Amino acid sequence: MNASQMATFARTVSACLSRGHRARFSTATLAYRNAPLDIHPEIQEALATNKPVVALETTLVTHGFPYPTNYDLASDLEEIVRSTGSVPATIGIIGGRVKIGLEKSELERLADRARNPSVVKVSRRDIAPTIGARMDGGTTCSATLIFAALAGIKVFATGGLGGVHRGGQDSMDISADLSELTRCPVGLVSSGVKSILDIGRTLEYLETLGVPVVTYGKSREFPAFFSRSSGFQVPWNVDNPAAAAKLLHTQWQLGMDNGILIAAPIPEEHEKIGSSIQKAVDQAVRESEENGMSKRGKEVTPWLLSRIVELTGGDSLISNVALLKNTALIGGEIAVQYQKLLSEPTTPASSPDNKSAEQPSKRHDDPFVPAQLAVVGSSAIDITAQANKGSDPNLATHSTVPGSVEMSLGGVARNIAEASHRVIRNSNSTLLLSPIGDDAFGRLLEDETRSMGMRSDGLVKTNLKTSVCNMFVDAEGHLLTGVADMGITEAFDETTVLEHLRKHKPAIVAFDGNLSSVSIESVVQFCYSEGINIDITVFSEPTSITKSTAILPSIQERITGMDPTVSPITFASPNLLELAQIYRVAREELYDLMAHPMWWKIVDSMALGQQYRTDLERLARKAVSTVDPSKGDLSFLVEKGIASMAVNLLPFIQHLVIKCGNLGVIVAMRKHDDDLSKGSAWEQGHVRSDRRIVAQGKWGHFVVLQHFPPLPVDNIANVTGAGDSFVGSFLAHLLRQPGSMDDPKLLESIIDTAQRAAVLTLGSQRAVSPALSDL
Numbered sequence: 001m002n003a004s005q006m007a008t009f010a011r012t013v014s015a016c017l018s019r020g021h022r023a024r025f026s027t028a029t030l031a032y033r034n035a036p037l038d039i040h041p042e043i044q045e046a047l048a049t050n051k052p053v054v055a056l057e058t059t060l061v062t063h064g065f066p067y068p069t070n071y072d073l074a075s076d077l078e079e080i081v082r083s084t085g086s087v088p089a090t091i092g093i094i095g096g097r098v099k100i101g102l103e104k105s106e107l108e109r110l111a112d113r114a115r116n117p118s119v120v121k122v123s124r125r126d127i128a129p130t131i132g133a134r135m136d137g138g139t140t141c142s143a144t145l146i147f148a149a150l151a152g153i154k155v156f157a158t159g160g161l162g163g164v165h166r167g168g169q170d171s172m173d174i175s176a177d178l179s180e181l182t183r184c185p186v187g188l189v190s191s192g193v194k195s196i197l198d199i200g201r202t203l204e205y206l207e208t209l210g211v212p213v214v215t216y217g218k219s220r221e222f223p224a225f226f227s228r229s230s231g232f233q234v235p236w237n238v239d240n241p242a243a244a245a246k247l248l249h250t251q252w253q254l255g256m257d258n259g260i261l262i263a264a265p266i267p268e269e270h271e272k273i274g275s276s277i278q279k280a281v282d283q284a285v286r287e288s289e290e291n292g293m294s295k296r297g298k299e300v301t302p303w304l305l306s307r308i309v310e311l312t313g314g315d316s317l318i319s320n321v322a323l324l325k326n327t328a329l330i331g332g333e334i335a336v337q338y339q340k341l342l343s344e345p346t347t348p349a350s351s352p353d354n355k356s357a358e359q360p361s362k363r364h365d366d367p368f369v370p371a372q373l374a375v376v377g378s379s380a381i382d383i384t385a386q387a388n389k390g391s392d393p394n395l396a397t398h399s400t401v402p403g404s405v406e407m408s409l410g411g412v413a414r415n416i417a418e419a420s421h422r423v424i425r426n427s428n429s430t431l432l433l434s435p436i437g438d439d440a441f442g443r444l445l446e447d448e449t450r451s452m453g454m455r456s457d458g459l460v461k462t463n464l465k466t467s468v469c470n471m472f473v474d475a476e477g478h479l480l481t482g483v484a485d486m487g488i489t490e491a492f493d494e495t496t497v498l499e500h501l502r503k504h505k506p507a508i509v510a511f512d513g514n515l516s517s518v519s520i521e522s523v524v525q526f527c528y529s530e531g532i533n534i535d536i537t538v539f540s541e542p543t544s545i546t547k548s549t550a551i552l553p554s555i556q557e558r559i560t561g562m563d564p565t566v567s568p569i570t571f572a573s574p575n576l577l578e579l580a581q582i583y584r585v586a587r588e589e590l591y592d593l594m595a596h597p598m599w600w601k602i603v604d605s606m607a608l609g610q611q612y613r614t615d616l617e618r619l620a621r622k623a624v625s626t627v628d629p630s631k632g633d634l635s636f637l638v639e640k641g642i643a644s645m646a647v648n649l650l651p652f653i654q655h656l657v658i659k660c661g662n663l664g665v666i667v668a669m670r671k672h673d674d675d676l677s678k679g680s681a682w683e684q685g686h687v688r689s690d691r692r693i694v695a696q697g698k699w700g701h702f703v704v705l706q707h708f709p710p711l712p713v714d715n716i717a718n719v720t721g722a723g724d725s726f727v728g729s730f731l732a733h734l735l736r737q738p739g740s741m742d743d744p745k746l747l748e749s750i751i752d753t754a755q756r757a758a759v760l761t762l763g764s765q766r767a768v769s770p771a772l773s774d775l
Contacts, residue, residue, distance in 0.1 A: 036131050039151065040101025046087040047152055048440040050342065052335035054081045055148035055156040055186070058092035058102075060324065061110050062119050062138030064159075065317070071111035073321055075104075077328045081157070084332030091147050093122055096134030100151050110138055123176050141188070142180040145259065149184035154248060154338055156186050157331030159324045160225045161261065163193040163202030174205065181211045181259040187248045187338075189216070189331040191323040192223035192230065192263045199230050206261065214238055214247065216264040216330060223265035226277040226319050238262070241330070245337035264330050270322040277319060280311035370504045371431030371455070373420060373735050376497055376523060377413030377512030377541075378489040379434040379459065380467035381441045382720065382767055384408070389475040409448055410469055410767045411489075412512035412543050415721050419728020419757060421454050422772035424735065433458040433500050435492045437466035460496055464488040467514075471720060478719060489514040494522040501526050507738070509536060510731055513543030517553045524554040524568060537734070539571040540653070541727055548578040549585040555652045556591055559598050564605065565672040565701075567654035573727050575659045576642060583645040586652070594648060602651035606670065607697035615693040616643055616705070622691060624663050625709050631662060634707055642666065643705060650703065655741060657730065657751075659723050664710040665751055669741060672700050689744065708751045711759050721767035722758040728768070729757035729775065 039047075046053050056077055061070045074090060081088035090102045092110050099106060109116055122130050122137035124146060130137045139147065141158055148156050162175025175197075181188065193202050203222060206213055214236040215222060224230035238244045244262055251260060265271075284307040287293075293303050387403040409418075417432035424430060432454065436442035438461045445466065449456045467489060471482035497519060501509065509527050511520060520540075527536040542548030551569060558568035574582060586593045593599060620638045624631040637643040646656050646668035655669040692706040733740060733750040740746040753775055760769040 035098075036096060037098040037100070037147075037150075040089070040099070040103075042087060043089045043101040043151070050339060052084075052086040052332070052339040053089050053151075053153045053155070054086045054328070054331045054335050055144055055151075055153045056081070056088055056090040056328070057141060057144040057156075057158050058090060058107075058110055058138040059121055059140045060138075060159060061092070061107065062113070062136075063121050064320075067111050067113060069317075071108055073324065074107055074111070077157075077324060080325055080328040081332040084329065084336055086155075086332040086335040089148070089151070089153055091139050091144050093127075093130055093135070093137035093139065095136065096131045098127075098131070098147055100147055100153075110136060124180065125176070140177070141190075142176040145177070145180045145184040145186055145188065148186050154185070154187060154252075155189065155331050155335040157189045157327040159191055159320060159327065161188065161190045161193045161202075163197040163199070164205055178202070178205055178209060178211070181206070181261060182209050183257070184259050185252050185257050186259045187244070187262055187331075187334060188259055189262045189264055189327045189334065191225050191266055191327060193225065199224060200232055203232055203234065209258075211258055212236065212247070212251070212260045214244075214260070214262055216244065216262050219265075223263050225323070226266060226271075226281070228265035228268065228271050234263070241333035241337045244330075244334045245341055248334070248338055249341045262330075262334070264323075264327050266319060266323040267326050270319050277308065280308045283311060284308050368503075369428040371458075371506050372429045373424075373508045373510065373731055374431045374433055374458070374501060374504060374506040375413045375417040375420065375510045375512075375731075376433045376515065376519075377416075377543075378411035378467050378486055378514040379409075379414035379432065379436055379445050380411035380469045380484075380486065381444065382408045382410030383468065383470045384473060384718065384720070385471070386473045387475050406765055408766050409445060410721070411467055412514060412541055412724055413510075414445070414449075415724035415767045416510060416512070416541065416728040416731065418452065418454065418768045419725045419761075419772055420732040420735075421452070421728075422768065422770070423729050423732035423753075423757065423775050425773065427453045428455060429735065431455060431458045431500070431504060431506065433460070433497060435460050435462045435464070435488045437462060437464055437488060439466055441466035441468065458500060460492075462488060462491075464491060473718070473720075476716060478716075486514050490516045492516070492519055494519040498522055498526055501530075505530065505536075507535070507537065508539060508731060508735055510539035510541060510727075512541045513547030513550045515550065517550050520550055521554040521557060524551075524558065528558060528568070537570045538568075539573070539727075539731065540569050541724075542572065542574045542578040542582065545577050545581045548574060548581050552582070552586055552591050552593070555586075556593060559593065559596055559652065562598065564598065564602050564651075567650070567652055567670075569653045571655045571657060572653045573657045573659060573723075573730070575661065575723065576636075576640075576663075579642065579645055579649075579656070579658055583649060586649065593652065599651045602670075602701075603648070605698045605701040606647070606650075606695070606703050607701075608647065608695055608703065612693065612695040612703075615695070619691065619693060619705070619707065622707070627712065631710070634663075636663070637666075637707075643668070646705070647703065657727075659726060660710075662710050662713075665708040665726075665755065667704070667706050667708070667747065667751070669704050671702055671704065671742070673702065692744070706747075708748070708755070711752075711755045713759055713762055715763040717763055717765050718767075719762060721764075722761045725761040725768050725772060726754045726758040729754040729772065 043053060061074050065073055078088040078090060089100055092099050092102055094106050110119060113119065116136060119136040119138060120130055121140060122143045123140045124142050127143060141162055144156060162177035164174050193199055213234045215234055216238060218239055220233050220237045222230045222232045222234050238247060248260060385403060385405045387401045413434055414432055417430050421430045436445050436459050446456055446459055449459065465488060467486045469482060469484040472480045474480055492515060509523060511523055524538060527538045530536055540551050555568045562568060616638060620635045622634050623629060624634060646658065649656060650668060650670040658666040660666060695703045730750060733753060737746055740750045757772050757775060760771045
């Protein structure tokens with residue numbers, strides 16, 4: 001990892017923590033941002049299905065106990081947590097990657113210091129350097145708190161908390177564990193603070209930081225690690241797991257982002273030798289001051305604990321194991337009870353009678369601002385598997401191949417909305433209207449939408465699963481195959497969609513083909529009926545070959561009695577294959593749209609005669625690219641019937657913006673202008689452009705067909721979001737300049753910017769390149 005990547009990771013951790021309890025699934029966020037963090041499948045499944053999880057640290061493995069006691073103890077703690085019904089998540093750093101949940105081999109690697117002497121002790125300050133150097137590290141209490149919070153793990157069980165060192169009022173030697181509790185919404189179960197520290201000043205410091213401190217049991221006396229008594233009282237205690245869980249739940253239900261310290265005293269049977277151990281503690285502290293060890297930072301605690309083991313003949317080691325097992329048991333029980341509280345149904349206090357299954361996800365303190373662009377359709381999590389370069393493509397269909405797996409936000413409507421949002425640079429202009437599940441992926445979509453500055457009041461929670469699209473791409477980034485679980489979008493209730501559209505009355509309504517035909521028809525009908533009073537542009541993104549024809553029922557419904565100068569669909573943005581599919585199905589008996597009298601009337605008004613055919617043949621001889629002759633010419637316009645199909649669809653779709661991949665972009669549109677013959681912009685433009693056909697028809701109708709050459713592409717990392725970025729940029733500029741389609745210069749500008757947006761995303765691992773914000 002280079003310096004830039006280290007800085008990015010550090011900023012990501014800081015940003016996630018700044019969102020406190022709202023960043024419940026930030027491990028997914030980090031994976032999405034390509035952070036060096038791996039979450040064990042068992043932990044991932046537990047978090048996604050709302051099972052109780054308990055975090056465990058690894059400094060006790062790397063610097064707390066000798067081998068193999070350390071390995072056996074860590075394994076025992078995991079089993080104790082499992083015995084309560086919770087899932088253990090032992091956290092460490094392996095080879096410069098954060099591991100939330102360790103394999104046995106990884107735990108062994110950290111434990112065996114003889115074979116792995118370079119393993120380091122990792123606090124907050126050490127995270128980025130350890131990862132940057134690709135080293136192994138045992139996470140301290142503070143580092144474990146950080147990663148537990150990022151993962152959405154709400155309970156962490158450990159032995160002793162760090163604190164204010166003796167003489168800390170002069171040395172300012174204060175453990176990072178204390179300040180971390182102000183940042184991480186995690187319940188920390190420990191046996192108090194280590195007895196080598198200044199317990200009184202530690203409690204005072206925690207009070208100053210506003211960290212709740214409660215004891216676990218009948219007494220409110222704060223435990224002193226090896227002893228149940230410290231002589232210091234705290235104001236609160238809980239005596240069972242359910243009460244502790246309720247305390248945690250209440251804290252975060254109120255939006256308080258800090259953690260809570262739950263101090264569980266060592267079991268009584270192990271306290272008998274506590275006084276003798278305390279004498280050893282005092283002696284070890286004196287020795288550290290005399291030999292200068294007390295001034296050696298993070299080396300102090302391991303040295304003191306080791307010396308105490310020597311002075312007590314191993315008795316302190318036995319007590320240490322006992323208190324660790326005790327906190328693991330209590331932590332597991334609290335996590336189970338906490339998860340039960342989360343599973344209880346709740347009714348918002350502000351609307352006790354609200355029984356709707358779909359609720360918009362929004363911040364209710366935000367004043368309502370109507371959106372100018374509404375994008376309706378799918379939001380999804382994209383999981384992309386890409387083979388390494390040099391992998392045998394034949395093996396990929398029958399076996400596994402080496403490669404990489406990345407997770408990012410996706411969904412056609414979501415991608416378009418993000419692209420538009422980035423280009424417009426106005427957080428309120430674009431409304432993403434999309435269903436999400438009340439699950440881990442849905443919460444990730446919600447959190448990330450907000451973190452990008454986009455409005456989230458159009459994300460509607462339903463009782464279905466959030467959409468997930470799993471794609472497989474080759475080494476060059478080209479899509480091989482994929483599986484899309486998008487049922488939630490097809491089931492999106494059109495009533496909910498219309499409620500939002502009526503509320504916002506946007507100037508442009510765009511939708512993707514993942515919606516059901518019924519929902520699409522409702523959207524088109526809304527725009528048609530509202531368009532009587534306000535001008536609403538209807539934009540259809542076909543999405544895929546199979547879904548591209550979902551707009552045909554709404555066209556069939558609108559074509560009878562429509563104004564021949566206005567098509568049912570204002571814009572559509574198919575690729576070449578989707579265009580051919582729409583054309584083919586529109587002609588089939590089910591719809592037979594091209595036998596409708598209105599179609600004949602409009603085609604007749606176009607009056608495309610010999611001059612048009614001559615101009616088309618001329619255009620077909622042009623090179624696709626002005627700089628790359630290998631791309632061939634535009635003969636496909638004639639030979640594959642692309643121009644003919646586009647023109648024949650114009651009665652139904654007023655503007656076709658056809659994405660042709662590395663062949664560029666074709667725009668076909670029909671316009672109505674009584675003054676065309678008197679020198680309109682298009683008539684003047686016809687003289688200047690050798691890639692544009694302007695064909696004048698009857699009664700003020702005319703057709704424009706224009707090719708825009710492709711832009712050079714230096715790098716292709718991912719092709720899945722390029723088309724969506726193109727559309728989002730196009731919509732953003734259409735919103736800024738509503739007359740773009742009436743001016744050749746403006747159209748060239750809008751297409752150029754949209755192509756540049758697509759190129760930026762082609763070079764990005766994300767579905768929409770963040771660089772669109774700079775366009």
